[in-house]
Amino acid sequence: MAKIRVLLTDDHTLFRQGMRTLLAAEPDIEIVGEASNASDAVSFAGDLRPDVVLMDVGMPGLSSFEATRQIRKQRAETRVIFLSMYDDEDYLAESVEIGASGYILKESPAEQLVSAIREVHRGGNYLTPRLLARLVDDFRVQSRSPMRQPRFGTLTKREREILKLLAEGKSVKEVATEFDLSVKTVEAHKFNLMRKLDIHNKAQLVQYAIQKKIIRLPEMLPVN
Numbered sequence: 001m002a003k004i005r006v007l008l009t010d011d012h013t014l015f016r017q018g019m020r021t022l023l024a025a026e027p028d029i030e031i032v033g034e035a036s037n038a039s040d041a042v043s044f045a046g047d048l049r050p051d052v053v054l055m056d057v058g059m060p061g062l063s064s065f066e067a068t069r070q071i072r073k074q075r076a077e078t079r080v081i082f083l084s085m086y087d088d089e090d091y092l093a094e095s096v097e098i099g100a101s102g103y104i105l106k107e108s109p110a111e112q113l114v115s116a117i118r119e120v121h122r123g124g125n126y127l128t129p130r131l132l133a134r135l136v137d138d139f140r141v142q143s144r145s146p147m148r149q150p151r152f153g154t155l156t157k158r159e160r161e162i163l164k165l166l167a168e169g170k171s172v173k174e175v176a177t178e179f180d181l182s183v184k185t186v187e188a189h190k191f192n193l194m195r196k197l198d199i200h201n202k203a204q205l206v207q208y209a210i211q212k213k214i215i216r217l218p219e220m221l222p223v224n
Helices: 013-024 038-048 064-074 089-097 110-121 129-143 157-167 172-179 183-196 202-211
Strands: 004-009 029-035 052-056 079-084 102-105
Touching: 004 013, 004 038, 004 110, 013 029, 013 110, 029 038, 038 052, 038 064, 052 064, 052 110, 064 079, 064 089, 079 089, 079 110, 089 102, 102 110, 157 172, 157 183, 157 202, 172 183
Parallel strands: 004 029, 004 052, 052 079, 079 102
Antiparallel strands: none
């Protein structure tokens, strides 16, 4: 019987090594490669042709969501499972929108990850049970509320990119230069994304980006 070919993608070496050790013990799973960032994952997926890509959500550089879009575009039969520390509904909504087949919390038991790989390889979908239960509860609450929380998934791809750069401290002019756009075009994107997210100033924009893990706070250096 052919084994399920898996590509591991995570920027933490120890975590990748742990997953490799775990999955190598499964007789029907084969680790065909490892990537430490989303850009490499796209390249390796094209070369190695894995059945399943395990994709960490929060990596620097190219976003995991954009990498997943590219992987699915170049090889639709490759399935993607997101690995995340965060039970965030916006992340989940985005993963569903771009065609991911699974969303697993990193705190989940090992057997859930193995089950997820087998399930998506069969053509199904898999969601961490704890997150599924929370989503059901949230849906019940929101269905009774006249107000809905603005979602990151309502933004266009360009608006998401601009949001990230603005939150990282770049000026509108710098963003325009990076994307080869006019300042007026970037201002329009900025206005639209802030309107969609109900954000009214730069401080709120940065706070939202941190809350949704769009940007990372710099790690504090140890004090000697």
